[in-house]
Amino acid sequence: MNEKKIKNIFVSGPITPAFIADSIAKHSAKTDIGGHSIFMGQVRKDELNGKFVAAIEYTTFEEIALAKMHEIREAIFEKYPLNCMHVHHSLGTIKAGEICLFVFTSSAHRKPAIDACTEIVERLKAELPIWGKELFEDETHQWKENK
């Protein structure tokens, strides 16, 4: 399944548990799949000098991000025998405890699904122009840095 069309990975607001559950449920018809791997990124309530992160506001340079994600998608399908791959990233304000990233890979066997999922998350964090602004409870902010 090599998608040529550029997919939009961005969703406005948090990724809901219901959306994730529904996404899993949709795969029951694909009976050649034997293993799924899922990564979910959740907004962490980090502390800085006694202040806590209340939310992260995500922005992107959408055209570059989607073109880059398309490139990563093609490379991953080339490298691993996957049945499918789904990537969703939030934009806008996501509260601590909410899900902001959902990566879902499926394969006949577990290993490609797990390895592809890990590689997508690593590449996405390093290569996609997305910025997270950590908003504190007192309305100050700092810019998130990926570790």
Add this chain to the structure above:
Amino acid sequence: MEIEIISFGKIAEFMANRRLTVDGIETTAQLKDLLEKEFPALADIKYKLAVNKTIIQETAELKSGDIVAFMPPFSGG
């Protein structure tokens, strides 16, 4: 010539999107020097550039009408 500057993340906090009319600027390296003088905070950030929506790794030549994006370190996920 005219260059359109767009900025993202923390760079957008001090350098707003703008259209620059510049003389004697032919490359992205010269544009960086010019803007780092005007916005000293820019020099402290490890930023990347995109010219007309393509990320560049090395200095590129500029022509009138180009759109140059200033992008601070990515922090998605």
